[in-house]
Amino acid sequence: MRFSSVVKAASAVAFATLVAAEGDSDVLSLTASTFESTVNPESLILVEFFAPWCGHCKALAPHYEEAATTLKEKNIKLAKVDCVEQADLCQSHGVQGYPTLKVFHDGEPSDYTGPRKADGIISYMIKQSLPAVSEVTVANLEEFQKADKIVVLAYLPTPTSSPAPEFSAAANKHRDSYLFGLTSDPEAIAAAGVTPPAIVVYRAFDDPSVEYPYPVPSATVKDIEEWVQDLSIPIIDEVNGENFSIYAQSGKPLAYLFLDPTEEKRDDYIESIRPIATKFKGKVNFVWIDAIKFGDHAKSLNLAEAKWPSFVVQDLEHQLKYPYDQSLTVEPEAVSELVEQFLAGKLEPQLKSQAIPETQDESVYTVVGKNFDEVVYDDSKDVFLELYATWCGHCKRLKPTWDSLGDHFAGVKDRLVIAKIDAPENDLPPSVPFRVSSFPTLKFKPAGSREFLDYNGDRSLESLIAYVEESAKNSLEPKVVVEGENDTQVVFEAHDEL
Template sequence: MRSPHLFSWLSAIALVTLTAADGASDVVDLTGTNFDSIVNPESLILVEFFAPWCGHCKALAPHYEEAATALKEKNIKLAKVNCVDEADFCQANGIQGYPTLRVYRNGEYTDYTGPRKTDGIISYMTKQSLPAVSEVTLANFDEFTKADKIVAVAFLSSPTDVPGPEFSATANKHRDDYLFGSTTDKGAIDAAGVTPPAIVVYRSFDEPTVEYPYPVVDAKVKDIEEWIQELSIPVIDQVGTDNYQTYAQSGKPLAYLFVDPTDAKSEEYIAAIKPIAAKYKGKVNFVWIDAVKFSDHAKALNLNEAKWPGFVIQNLQKQLKFPYDQNKEVTPEAVDELITQFLDGKLEPELKSQPIPTTQDESVFNLVGKQFEDVVFDDDKDVFVEFYASWCGHCKRLKPTWDSLGDRYVNVKDRIVIAKFEATENDLPPSVPFRISGFPTLKFKKAGTREFIDYDGDRSLESLITFVEESAVNPLDPSVPFKTTVPAAQEPIQQPDHHDEL
């Protein structure tokens, strides 16, 4: 069990009070100028990066204020940065959407993953203020090492011994991901059968006990966290909404075995693939997935027929898909060969695309995957693309404004393209230096370049027009003569994805 102090936050919830009648706020206002001087000395502070026009930010505001007042009693500060006033600072700090909340400890941050209501914020931040490393003794050793799927324990001769400080720093950074404990108890050390100093990970799957295999006195935070992260992923496991992020954050390619759980042979299929998964552990993560429940995901990965088992490799970083031919039997030998070709760079991704439209009658260009490079990488034209999904509510609300933007520049189509791209029905080619993670995403490409600029402003027609006029290379006044004089194309520049709705 985690430290009994974890539940001390209950008393804090009762301390919620309204902000003083004089309008004073307990939320600290931060700017690019004062950020480091205020944030870096704090052992714990929550910072919200927001935009005044953002609806989610407005909904969060009263809860954030009330939580700040309550947490003031526990000496836990809440702060905020207005990213409209501090646009350059927010961009330099990688803020891609609003609101973004980060938990800072002495200048180092982790993402806030808690609730966004008053009591939830109080609960989460109070837990964050408690020790990240629980004390382990012989009395609670067995219970503690079985208390979670991943439990890391440091065995030390004294609390200050290396790698104790690095282990504690790792625990602070990953307190929401894993359970951490530390002990100098001789009984617990003897029960573990280790010689201090040592770090051991206890798992509820695969090999249940794994000791840190490198010189532990040299272990740094990066070494420890990467080792635990690798151990946290089973050889092959079922993937779903509860653990998908674990695989996404690993950065490794993901190999899916789609099976129908009602098929009498489903367990047999999984067992047959497991030795291949073990062979490539550390290079490719393997999972099995319910093909019936997640049939839409199968289609998104270009497994278009309901024929199971099915197999596909996904490059998560580039969102490229490498499905195995559904007309062939999925065998361990076939999977082994497919993985080998993939790792050797000999496998071509399968790109999904809607048919190229026979006509383009609207002012907004209907862009599909097959023509993306030809249209967007046309050096003669500025291009502004909306990446959308048909089911996305924000996209539907944006449509009339985007159509009006197209109408605005309909007489200069030889200079600028206002386009839309249905990103769930079309794949981006590998040459594109970004992938779409939310909708709508708006990106501008200047004529003669391969650089994509994220649009992060409000979605009024006036603001979009201002952005286009400021960003375009070509003259957008039809009365101004236009001759192609753009520079030669440059190499692609990787830009972070901005997303509004996941």
């Protein structure tokens, strides 16, 4: 059994030195000549690849040092590589940004996916050092129950009783996120006050222990992981860059309470929302967020005024926003009603949109949120749409090519629209079956269809033209107007001579 004194290690975080004195660091400095001889013999070691000029690396440094000091007691080493001095070494390990952290098990690397604060690094690396499922006895039961923020413990008649295989599979899948244990020790089971088979989640927040409410022997990996994931999210907690991924991965809508953290009534506002968060637990995740630090995020959620507290529900799956009217005081009853209406599908999302251009003089048509459906879903036309951001370097480089593409097909703009939309400034309507995660994103919608095709080819003008010619449903032959008899006009499609 490799589990021991986890609580002592976690408690030591508060007493570890933030930054070791110069020359007395517990972080090993590696070079090309020492890397393999240091890393390969270790069953577990964490390596940071950094650049001295990198701001994120500087911010990580004291936390990394603190974690190294604490984990030294567990015989878990932390090391670093200066990628300015050891450029070839970093390149050989596929380092493309700073800081890059990699976990090495017996010389084999894997990406570090944990937090970048000291306690998070310590917790993550302790989990890496343990078997996916730790053996628990009466001797270490109480210690194990409090060993991490989320502890999942199975109490079974024997180590192989159902659902031990499913439980182990779930543990292997989520070992980076949660601490898993199993006991069949009768004394431990008696001390826990449970009747086997049972699975209990122990938490450092909300209800400290929650027992699996369904028949345990038939629990599957999916059942266990979904139950634990739901319990791993507090009723209401502060959200930030460290834990946002937990909420994003849950797939549930996210309700934000934006607060000024210096406000005297901050805790009162949070507690007034807690009963509502409890009421909708499992359907909507509730968080509070630093409105001063994350003011730009408030704007992206269509909270136009810097007025706090403010409240908004975000449908993460469809990237739709439902803000509470900022002209009104945030009242718990009204918040509850808004969430109720949202879940019932009775609320219309608030869509951000630039003004519709008064004229469209360019060969590339400017689409905004307000005219998206009208322009893009015009069944009579093929539409090739660029979703861009003004700050995106790739978008800036594409612009002259995209303009040239519009010029090339200017003669058939009655059948083909080369278009663009500033995605950060214009919300896509609910009718759109995709969301944008990178820029530029290029989508082709054939005439008469509601399907959007992804363009993943190179961005040369020749390739874009070829793609349009291949994908368009309408004829791309330009029309020629000639004068007929009695001053009538006759329209012909131009064709090459045979």
